[in-house]
Amino acid sequence: MSETSPTSADRARDAILLNMGPQHPSTHGVLRFVLHTDGEIMHRAVPEVGYLHRGLEKLAEQQTWAAYMPFTDRINYMESMFCNQAWAMAVERLAGIEVPERAEFLRVIACELNRIANHHITLGCMSMDVGAFTPFTYLLRERETINDLMEALCGNRLTYNYMRIGGVAHDVDRAWIAALEKFLDHFEPICDELDSLISYNEILVKRFIEVGVICQADAVAWGLVGPNLRASGVSWDLRRDQPYSVYPRFDFDVPTAAGARGIEGDCFRRWLVRAEEMRQSCRILRQAIAALPEGEIRAKVPRKLKPPAGEVYACVEGARGELGVYAVSDGSDRPYRAKWRSSSFSALSIIEHISPGLMIADLVAVVASLDTIAPEMDR
C-alpha cells in the first residue's frame, strides 16, 4: 500500500524520507509515519500501522461469548465502555436477549462518562502536542474524578469490563449517583473555564485554524466518523440517526461547530466539536440520572450461551464515532469470527490524502485532532 523507500519522483525533487515514530511522543501510541519531505513542507506522509497488533479478533475465536468481554476493554483503552457495549449488543442481537431497562440506562451513564473522560485526554493531548502543557494537567485532574467514579462503579479505572451479555455487572446506589451529580455540578463550569483557559487562546487557534482541512466530500469518502465527521459539517450521530439503547429518550444536540471561527473540517473545528460534546454528554447524564428506572440490571442468560448460527453487525457511537463489531456465530459457545470496525483506522487513512503541502509540525496537530489511538487501529 505505501512506499517506505524513495521513488524516482522523490529523488528528482531531492526529497528525503524521514521517519516519525514509531517511538514518538506525539504519535499517540506506537505509530510510524514515513515523511516524504525536502524541508518543512511534506510531499506526503505515509502512516505505517501494525506495531500494536495483538490479534484481538483472533482471540475472540478462542473465548466463549461472555469471556471475550475483558478483551474488548483492550481494543481501545480510552473508550473501553463503548467496546463493551458494542460487543454486548452484538451478542444480545444474535441470541435475542432483551436487556432490562435499568441496565440500558446504566450503560448510557457509563458510556457518556467514558466519552467525557476520552475527550479530556483528546483535548489535553491536542493542546500538549502544540505546546500547551497546563491544560493537559487540568483536564487530567477532571478525568481522575471520572476514573474514581468508574472504580466505584465497576472496580477498575481503565479496563472497566462493566457490561455483561444481557446487562451490566454492578448496580449503582444513591451514594454513587450523588457523587456523579457532584461531579457534574463541578464539571459543567469547568467546560467554560476550559474555553477561557485554552480553547480561544489565540496561539492555539493560530496553530489549529485552517490546518488539516478535510472537506465534507472527503470526510464521507474516507469513512470518517464521529467528531471528525461532524467537524467537517456532516451532522451524523448514531445516537440520533440510528438509535440504539435508550438514547431516543434523551434530548441532546449533535454539535458541528458550524459558524465558529475557522473553516469547515479544520483542526480547530474538531477541537470545538469535542469541547461541545462534553457539555452534551453532561446533559444526557443529567437526564439519565433523573429518569433512572428501578428494576433488574441483568437479563437471565444461560451460563453456556450458544447463540443460534447467524451474523450480526452492531455499532455504537463511541467517543471517536462509529465503533462496530461484526460477529458470526456457528451455533457453538465460541464466536466463529469477530471483526471490529474502528474509527481510528479510517481517521488515520486520510492522513496520506491531506498531507501534501502540510508542514511537519502541523502533522502533529492533525494527528492529535483526528484523535487516533494506535491500539484501536491495530487491534
Added chain:
Amino acid sequence: MGALRDYFAAIGRTIVTLGDGLAVTFSYLLRKPCTIQYPDRTPEPVVSMLPERSRGFLEADVEVCTGCKLCESACPIDCIHVEIAKDESGQRMIQRFEIDLSKCMFCGLCVEACPAGGLRHSHEFEGGMGDVRHLYVSFLDEPVPPAKKGKTVEPKPLGSIIRARLARPFDPYRGDRPASGARAPLSRGGEP
C-alpha cells in the same frame, strides 16, 4: 495595510486571551490542592482509600473452596490452576490452587463464577517483585479436602490472605528445580 492590521490585531488578541487563560491559572493558587502525594504522604494507606468494588489482586479462601473448578474455566487467560485428585486413601483432595497474578487481567469473571464465595478481589495492588515468578501464588500449603456445599467460615479481612502469600514467595518449581532456562509448570491441568 489590511495584512498589517490583521497582524497587530492577532497580537492584541493573543495578549487578551493569554490574560484570560492566566486568570484561570491564577485562580488555582487560591483553590484547595487536589494532589495526593502517593505513596508516602497520603492521609491513610491508599489500599484503604479504594472503593469497595475495586479489583486488586485475587485471593482465594481454600477453606470454602468446593473444588468445582468453575473459576478455572471462567478465566479467559487460564491464569488459575486448580487440581483435584484422590489421595492414597481415595479421598478427593484439592492438590493445587494456584493463581498467576502476573497474567491476571483483573476482569473479575472468576469471582462472579465462584458459587462458594471463596474467590474475591482484594484491594492490594502494590505487588512489585524482584522476580516475576514470585507473582505466581499458591493458596495451599498441603492438599486439603474440598469444602462441603454451603460451608461458612469466619470471613477473613480483605487482603489478609494475599498479603501473607506474597510475603513468602511460592516457588513454582516446587522442589524439583529443572535446569536453568526451563519454564515453570504453568500449563493447565497440572502436567509439568
